[in-house]
Amino acid sequence: MRPAGAGPSAPLWRIAAAPYPREVGTVVEVAHVGVSFGRTEVLRDVGFAVAEGTTLAIIGPNGSGKTVLLRALIGAVPHRGTIRWAPGTRTGYVPQKLDIERDLPITGEDFLRAKAAVARAPAQDVTRARELVELAADVARKPIGVLSGGQFQRLLLAFALVGRPTVLLFDEPTAGVDEPGQEQLYETIHRVQARERLTLILVSHELSLVYRYATEVLCLGRGRPCFGSPKEVLTPETIAEMYGTPVKFHLHDR
Numbered sequence: 001m002r003p004a005g006a007g008p009s010a011p012l013w014r015i016a017a018a019p020y021p022r023e024v025g026t027v028v029e030v031a032h033v034g035v036s037f038g039r040t041e042v043l044r045d046v047g048f049a050v051a052e053g054t055t056l057a058i059i060g061p062n063g064s065g066k067t068v069l070l071r072a073l074i075g076a077v078p079h080r081g082t083i084r085w086a087p088g089t090r091t092g093y094v095p096q097k098l099d100i101e102r103d104l105p106i107t108g109e110d111f112l113r114a115k116a117a118v119a120r121a122p123a124q125d126v127t128r129a130r131e132l133v134e135l136a137a138d139v140a141r142k143p144i145g146v147l148s149g150g151q152f153q154r155l156l157l158a159f160a161l162v163g164r165p166t167v168l169l170f171d172e173p174t175a176g177v178d179e180p181g182q183e184q185l186y187e188t189i190h191r192v193q194a195r196e197r198l199t200l201i202l203v204s205h206e207l208s209l210v211y212r213y214a215t216e217v218l219c220l221g222r223g224r225p226c227f228g229s230p231k232e233v234l235t236p237e238t239i240a241e242m243y244g245t246p247v248k249f250h251l252h253d254r
């Protein structure tokens with residue numbers, strides 16, 4: 001299958017040139033954001049807005065600044081420009097990598113309880129989050145080092161859900177997960193999103209899943225960032241331009 005999409009004349013660049021209009025229900029507004037490390041500019045003039053309950057996918061080649069942007073959004077990286085969260089927003093962040101040793105002698109349950117303690121969330125949030133992501137209680141009682149890639153990603157998702165965020169920021173939800181597991185994980189995220197009325201901002205390399213699940217797509221890469229619907233952004237022309245090379249992806253049947 002080939003990607004469906006608008007022609008090259010589609011308005012792909014609407015954000016960088018003109019900020020997205022403020023709407024009722026906008027969760028975050030980002031305008032002219034830039035990030036540099038020393039003399040190296042990683043992000044320049046990034047702008048977009050995310051409406052409540054929608055899914056923004058951030059795509060782009062390795063090193064294009066996707067993780068840096070997520071970290072800027074949660075305030076972990078200094079930036080230029082403005083990032084305005086709606087009052088009352090609570091974010092849950094799932095990093096791409098965890099800076100903990102997987103062979104630490106702690107169980108999934110311990111891990112979730114630690115988050116509840118830090119977030120001052122009630123103990124029942126742990127069970128609730130675990131059940132939401134369909135992680136079996138006996139799996140959560142195992143040491144984190146023996147969990148499969150898919151189980152570990154579910155644990156990370158549960159970790160982010162403890163404290164009841166209104167927005168989930170997810171860096172590569174399917175890293176270390178096989179292809180059927182990726183679909184299942186996206187289904188789970190989608191289900192949790194609908195049930196909890198969450199807004200999702202996720203970084204992904206899985207363009208077919210992005211096509212299926214995202215409401216809007218922000219593409220970082222060579223040239224100016226582009227922002228639009230999956231149909232507008234995920235065209236062979238745009239992808240080739242942003243990645244610097246043609247990228248093939250398959251659209252799964254619904």
Ligand SMILES: Nc1ncnc2c1ncn2[C@@H]1O[C@H](COP(=O)(O)OP(=O)(O)OP(=O)(O)O)[C@@H](O)[C@H]1O
Pocket residue numbers: 037042060061062063064065066067068069
């Ligand atoms: N704290 C930091 N100090 C210096 N440079 C950094 C720092 N964090 C990220 N970078 C650099 O910023 C650039 C973008 O990194 P980032 O991790 O955001 O890329 P990415 O698009 O998420 O890549 P990937 O798809 O490989 O995960 C890289 O060149 C990286 O080395």
